[in-house]
Amino acid sequence: MRVGIVGLGVVGLATGVVLAEQGHNIVGVDVDENKVEGLRCGRSPIYEPNLKEMLDANASRIKFTTDYSELSDADLVFITVSTPTVNGRIYLGYVFDAAKRLSDVLRRNDSIVVIKSTVVPGTARKVKEIVKNDVVSNPEFLREGSAILDTKRPDRVVIGSQSKEAGDVVENLWRFTGAPVIRTSWEEAEMIKYAANSFLAIKVSFINEIANLCERLPNCDVNVVAKTIGLDRRIAPYFLNAGLGWGGSCFPKDTQAFVSFARDMGERLRIVEAAIEVNRERVPRVVNMLKSLLTRGKVCVLGVAFKPNTDDTRESKAIELIRALKAEGYEVVAYDPKARTEEAKMVTLDECISSSDAVIIATEWDEFRGLEERLKDKITIDARRVLDPSKMEASKFRAIGLGVQT
Ligand code: UDX
Numbered sequence: 001m002r003v004g005i006v007g008l009g010v011v012g013l014a015t016g017v018v019l020a021e022q023g024h025n026i027v028g029v030d031v032d033e034n035k036v037e038g039l040r041c042g043r044s045p046i047y048e049p050n051l052k053e054m055l056d057a058n059a060s061r062i063k064f065t066t067d068y069s070e071l072s073d074a075d076l077v078f079i080t081v082s083t084p085t086v087n088g089r090i091y092l093g094y095v096f097d098a099a100k101r102l103s104d105v106l107r108r109n110d111s112i113v114v115i116k117s118t119v120v121p122g123t124a125r126k127v128k129e130i131v132k133n134d135v136v137s138n139p140e141f142l143r144e145g146s147a148i149l150d151t152k153r154p155d156r157v158v159i160g161s162q163s164k165e166a167g168d169v170v171e172n173l174w175r176f177t178g179a180p181v182i183r184t185s186w187e188e189a190e191m192i193k194y195a196a197n198s199f200l201a202i203k204v205s206f207i208n209e210i211a212n213l214c215e216r217l218p219n220c221d222v223n224v225v226a227k228t229i230g231l232d233r234r235i236a237p238y239f240l241n242a243g244l245g246w247g248g249s250c251f252p253k254d255t256q257a258f259v260s261f262a263r264d265m266g267e268r269l270r271i272v273e274a275a276i277e278v279n280r281e282r283v284p285r286v287v288n289m290l291k292s293l294l295t296r297g298k299v300c301v302l303g304v305a306f307k308p309n310t311d312d313t314r315e316s317k318a319i320e321l322i323r324a325l326k327a328e329g330y331e332v333v334a335y336d337p338k339a340r341t342e343e344a345k346m347v348t349l350d351e352c353i354s355s356s357d358a359v360i361i362a363t364e365w366d367e368f369r370g371l372e373e374r375l376k377d378k379i380t381i382d383a384r385r386v387l388d389p390s391k392m393e394a395s396k397f398r399a400i401g402l403g404v405q406t
Contacts, residue, residue: 001173002027004071006098007081008035008064010046010249010312011116011140014147015078017051020058022176027071028064039064047311047338050148068101076112076169077102078138079127083117085253089260090120099130106133112166116140118193118254120261124160124186134166137186138174139193144248145309157181160189194258198272201251203239205275208282211242211401222401223385242401244362244383245282247306247315252279283320286383287328289398290358293379298331300356302349303363303384305339313339318362321383325360337365353378361386 001024005012008030016026030036035045044052071077081094095117102113114136115124128135137160142150157174159181161167171181211222222242230237255276262269306316313319322343325332334344335352353359358379361368364386372391382399389399
């Protein structure tokens, strides 16, 4: 099929390369000329495992352009533009702009417009009014850091459509994944995406509150609690890692947009609101942990990406931590294997550790595991639980969710 992708962020690129690998011909459109130029030269605008390799391997079936008219005879076009939260509310301008431009260029009335961007319920219905062609809502559940894998092997494929035929086309496109397909209305598909992300954010905030309590109890470790409650299949072990809280391009903006959307509809999502509040308190708690051991000096923050295996720093808790430490008067240096920030001087791992009075682990990169020997004599806060507490000097070590060991 001829597949268009509008918006070349992580979702658009992962969708494009995976469908190209399946033999489809892809036209990727973005308004950012630099990004398109870079992609034409084989440069990936983001670090994402396997993305560069997939772009190279499927280059003959992928074309990048800023020109919407190249989509004029596409069989289907995915909208994968960003939907930022502005003043606590979702901003849908990029989605509607893409829809308007598609309505101008699509020559065939059987071209299908597929919305993959995260949008509040009711959006597909509005897009249909703009484009007139069939519209399908096909939300994406991929995680940064494993975007290609998640696109190829999703837990489920959600297809929200009014037209059965249009839904069938999109269902066939994803059949190779082998994932269960759930056919829904537009509104259900849109709601599923927000409910899924909010539930995961709630899970993390829940275990973070349990962690707070564990810190007050002798010999109590949240990791033991999380691992054990996770054995109950109704709870499941995933998204129960206590830490510095959730960040990234999705959870913070989606939970906020969902709460505002609900309020606009005359309802409250009190549990989601509480999860957001708990998440807001993570960084101040870690700063207080440090204060109990060191009141001034130089701090090394290990990790600035919002999570490992990505160079994405959007809404990164590590960067929020750096800002909070600076506001408290600490000098801050940082190290990350892939990500960069202007907020702190970026140095090598060795320099970060050796030049500082205290170390805080803010992102759980594998590279930070096994550092116990080097950190043993240093004030260390493990805010992502990557170190083995039994190998650390108790008087100089604090970790999220770990009570005093007696
Ligand atoms: C998320 C969803 O997982 C994905 O389905 C959706 O499509 C987009 O949003 P992503 O933002 O890439 O994906 O990251 P994810 O792995 O979900 O982690 C989100 C945040 O939660 C990160 O900051 C991570 O560090 C934090 N987290 C996650 C925890 O603190 N503890 C956990 O147990 C899991």
